[in-house]
Structure formats: C-alpha cells, structure tokens
Amino acid sequence: MQDSLHLLRTRRFLPLFTTQFLGAFNDNLFRTAMVMLVIYGIYRDAAQEATFSAIAGGLFILPFFLLSALAGQLADANDKAVIVRLVKSAEILIMIVGAAGLLLHNVPLLLAALFAMGVHSTFFGPIKYAILPQHLSKEEVLGGTGLVEAGTYIAILGGTLLGGILVTQRADGSFHAEYAALAVLLVALIGRIAGGFVPPAPPSEEAEIPGYPKRGMDWHIIRASITLVSATMHVRRLFLAIIAISFFWSMGAVLAAQFPPLVKNSLGSDQTVATLFLAVFSIGVAIGSVAVNRLLKGRVGARFAPASALAMGLFVLDLFRRVRSWPGNGGELHDLSQFLALPNSWMVVVDLLGVAIAGGMFVVPLYAFLTTTVPKSETARTIAANNIVNSGMMVVATLILTIAVQAGVTVADSLLIVAAASVVAAWIGWKLHLACD
Known part of the structure; x- marks a missing residue:
C-alpha cells in the first residue's frame, strides 16, 4: 500500500498542506457563517433563500472563469512560494471586509468579500x-494529491462546523455573527504565517508541450483564457480528464448550494441539521480521497472513475426518493436531535456520505493525472485551464438551478439534475480509462 502520511512530516509538503488547509477552512467558515446568517437571520422567503444560495455560489465561482488563465501564467512563470505569500496577505484584507459584513448584517459587503475570496482561491488553486x-x-504525487484533497475537505468540515456554531441566536430571536467575524480574521493571519514556510518553487525548465502558449504573460484575460483552454483541450487525455472533473464540480455546486434551503424547506429542519449535512459531505470526500490512493496503490489512473460516478448517482437518487416522501412538520423546524430521531433520517445521512465518498474516489486520481502527464513547466497552466472549464460549467449549473427554482422546480427535484449528470460523468470516466490505463 502507498503510505502517503509520511509526507506530513516533511518540509517539502507540510507548509503547503497547512496553508491550503487554513485557506479552505477560512473559505468555508466565512461562507457557512454568511449563508446561515442570511438564510436564518435575514431572509424569510423560500424562493429568496434558494436564489441567494445559488447567486452566492456563482459569485464565488466566477473569478475562476475570468482569472484562471492569468493565475496559471503567473504560477508557471514565477516562484510559486512567492505567489502563495502574496495571496495569503491579500486574504487578510478580504476578511476585514467579510468581518464587517458579518457584524453589520450587510448582504452587499458579504457578497463582495465572497467574490474576493473567489479571486483569492483562483490564484491559489x-x-x-x-x-x-x-x-x-x-510515486508520491497521487498520495500527496489525495492528502491535499482530504485535507481540503476536512478543513471544509471544520470551517463548516465552526461557521454554523458561531452564528448564534439571541433571546429575542435575532441572529448575530460577531464571533465568526473575529474567527475569519484570526485564521487569515495564521494562514499567512504558514505560507511563509512553503519552500521555494521556481519556474521549471522542462520542455513545454508543443502547441501550448509560451510562458510569457498575456494580460488580456479573455484572449489568454481562450488560448489556454484551446491549447489544453486539444490533447484528448487532458480533455477527458478536465470534462470529467467539471461534471464532478458542477454536481457538487448544485448540492452545496441547495443544502441549507433543502434542509429548511424540504426536511423542515434548522441550521444545525444544515451544518451536519455539509459536515457529512466533507467527511465523505476526505474518506474517498484517501481510500482511492490505497485502492490504486499509488498508481495514477481512472480505473475506478466510472463505478464511482455511477455510485454517486445511485446515492443521489435514493436521497431524492427519501426527501420527496419526507413528512411535514407543521411549521416548527426540527433541531439536530429531533431530526435524527425521525424515521429514515439516518438513511438520509448515509446517502449523503455515500455520494461524498464516491465523489472523492472519482476526482482525486483525475487531478493527479493532470499534474503527472504534462511537463512540470506546464502544470499550473494545465490546472488553470481545468479551473476555467470547471468554473464555466459550475456557473452554467448554478444558472440552470436558479432559473429552475424561479420556474417552480423544488429544491428536492433539483437532485435529479445531479443524478443525470453522474451518468454522463461515468461515461466520460470510462472513455478516459480506456484511453489512458
């Protein structure tokens, strides 16, 4: 078995792992606190809440679509450790704005900080x-990628839990987020300290891929994006891997955007249950990320991608079935203990866990594939091209979701979109397996 945990004891991996862990933690601490505050403390309308969740998801994703080409060029042309430190310094400034939004209950400030964190993640991604x-x-890249992905989702779990806990209710029924505002600032500061220990990673001198844009900077973001994506996507194995990853993130975007309104309006439960759902999803992806490395024994490949995608779809279909038949609760929201005491509540949790484990097993080998099948001089731009396509499909998915909600499609019915997409992802995963394994 490939033991990747030894990497956590090395200077070449631990500072990067810690930095990305804290970045993901803070992203989700802020986003969860924001969503919980808005859904439970500001808005009082189901359509408004679902629309806000979808818009917030789209705003966070949009910078990936607009700026990934620039981010990839900068990372391949400069020392990546220097960029890490610049990005983590910017996070402190962004979280000052986000903390103000949480303190003032100001939705425009919250959305502005969310968009800026999307920019931050675009350049770090x-x-x-x-x-x-x-x-x-x-031989260590698949294990390292699995640890990064697992760490990211454990961080999502921690940030999600803390974000939900720190948005509390006063005696008069109103909600406040003062503690969350302080926490996002502290985590940003610690993340900047960790980023200072990332070892130098200067531009690689390996030969570039024929047909790839040269390493010089093109500051025209639209032209650079088109050039980068077209140069990457004409390589069949990269095309299949990127499209498969994009389907995974599109499905994840729909699920994540709908967890809070799904819990409140379909399952009649409060924010503690919404936090549980986000936490279970995070744990599941972390489990799948580590498990697939052991199944593949450190060998990068797409052997398990088709089965993993189909498993995601089956778990989502079962989740849809259970949500559709969920009994009404007479208007009172269930807390966590009341929810877990209901018939079939644990099967809903199992469905979520199954979706997430299968998702982690699906996506981790594909990221490792992207970084090991191109020269080191092209890895950042390859990931950037992947991020552009991912974000474009995620924005399309959230737009479709928003339009569907406005047209009267329920949050529960939107799960069918995810189930259908998983079949397409399985087919693409099979094509990649045949092409590369």
Whole structure:
C-alpha cells in the first residue's frame, strides 16, 4: 500500500498542506457563517433563500472563469512560494471586509468579500496542485494529491462546523455573527504565517508541450483564457480528464448550494441539521480521497472513475426518493436531535456520505493525472485551464438551478439534475480509462 502520511512530516509538503488547509477552512467558515446568517437571520422567503444560495455560489465561482488563465501564467512563470505569500496577505484584507459584513448584517459587503475570496482561491488553486510534482517524486504525487484533497475537505468540515456554531441566536430571536467575524480574521493571519514556510518553487525548465502558449504573460484575460483552454483541450487525455472533473464540480455546486434551503424547506429542519449535512459531505470526500490512493496503490489512473460516478448517482437518487416522501412538520423546524430521531433520517445521512465518498474516489486520481502527464513547466497552466472549464460549467449549473427554482422546480427535484449528470460523468470516466490505463 502507498503510505502517503509520511509526507506530513516533511518540509517539502507540510507548509503547503497547512496553508491550503487554513485557506479552505477560512473559505468555508466565512461562507457557512454568511449563508446561515442570511438564510436564518435575514431572509424569510423560500424562493429568496434558494436564489441567494445559488447567486452566492456563482459569485464565488466566477473569478475562476475570468482569472484562471492569468493565475496559471503567473504560477508557471514565477516562484510559486512567492505567489502563495502574496495571496495569503491579500486574504487578510478580504476578511476585514467579510468581518464587517458579518457584524453589520450587510448582504452587499458579504457578497463582495465572497467574490474576493473567489479571486483569492483562483490564484491559489493552480499552485496547490502544480507545486506537488516539483516537491514530490512521481510515486508520491497521487498520495500527496489525495492528502491535499482530504485535507481540503476536512478543513471544509471544520470551517463548516465552526461557521454554523458561531452564528448564534439571541433571546429575542435575532441572529448575530460577531464571533465568526473575529474567527475569519484570526485564521487569515495564521494562514499567512504558514505560507511563509512553503519552500521555494521556481519556474521549471522542462520542455513545454508543443502547441501550448509560451510562458510569457498575456494580460488580456479573455484572449489568454481562450488560448489556454484551446491549447489544453486539444490533447484528448487532458480533455477527458478536465470534462470529467467539471461534471464532478458542477454536481457538487448544485448540492452545496441547495443544502441549507433543502434542509429548511424540504426536511423542515434548522441550521444545525444544515451544518451536519455539509459536515457529512466533507467527511465523505476526505474518506474517498484517501481510500482511492490505497485502492490504486499509488498508481495514477481512472480505473475506478466510472463505478464511482455511477455510485454517486445511485446515492443521489435514493436521497431524492427519501426527501420527496419526507413528512411535514407543521411549521416548527426540527433541531439536530429531533431530526435524527425521525424515521429514515439516518438513511438520509448515509446517502449523503455515500455520494461524498464516491465523489472523492472519482476526482482525486483525475487531478493527479493532470499534474503527472504534462511537463512540470506546464502544470499550473494545465490546472488553470481545468479551473476555467470547471468554473464555466459550475456557473452554467448554478444558472440552470436558479432559473429552475424561479420556474417552480423544488429544491428536492433539483437532485435529479445531479443524478443525470453522474451518468454522463461515468461515461466520460470510462472513455478516459480506456484511453489512458
């Protein structure tokens, strides 16, 4: 078995792992606190709440679509460790704005900070995967990628739990988020300290892919994006991997956007149950991320992608079946203990866990594949091209979701979109397996 945990004891991996862990933790601490505050403390209308969740998801994703080409060029042309430190310094400033929004209950400020965190993640995203082949051996990359992905989702779990806990209710029924405002600032500061220990990762001198844009900077974001995506997607194996990853993130975007309104309006439960759902999903992806490395024994490949995608779809279909037949509760929202005492509540949790484990097993080998099948000089731009396509499909998915909600489609029915997409993802995963394994 490939033991990747030893990487956590090395300077070449631990500082990066810690930095990305804290970044993901803070993203989700802020986003969860924001969503809980708005859904439970500001808005009082189901359609408004579902629309806000979808818009918030789209705003966070949009920078990936607009700026990933620039981020990839910068990462491949400069020392990635220097960019890490710049990005983490910017996070402190962004969280000052976010904390103000939480304190003032100001939705525009909250959305502005969310968009800025999307920009932050856009510039950090290519680095956290592209730096691995520079600091790790080829046999360690799948394990390192799995740890990064597992760490990210454990961080999502921690940030989600803390974000839900720190938005509390006063005696008069109103909600406040003062503690969450303080927490996002502290985590940003600690993340900047961790980023200072990431070892140097200067531009690689390996030969570039024929047909790839040269390493010089193109500051025209639309032209650079088109050039980068077209140069990457004409390579069949990269095309299949990127499209498969994009389907995974599109499905995840729909699920994540709908968890709070699904819990409140379909399952009649409060924010503690919404936090549980987000936490279970995070744990599941972390489990799947580590498990697939053991199943593949450190060998990068798409052998388990088709079965994993189909498993996701089956669990989502069962979740849909249970949500549709969920009994009404007479207007009172269930807390966590009341929800878990209901018939079939644990099966809903199992369905969520199954979706997430299968998702982790599906996506981790695909990221490792992207970073190990191109020269080190192209890894950041390959991840950037992947992020552009991912974010474009996620924005389309959230727009479809928003339009469907406005047209009267229930949150529960939107789960069928995810189930249908999983079949397409399985087919693409099968094509990639045939092409590469």
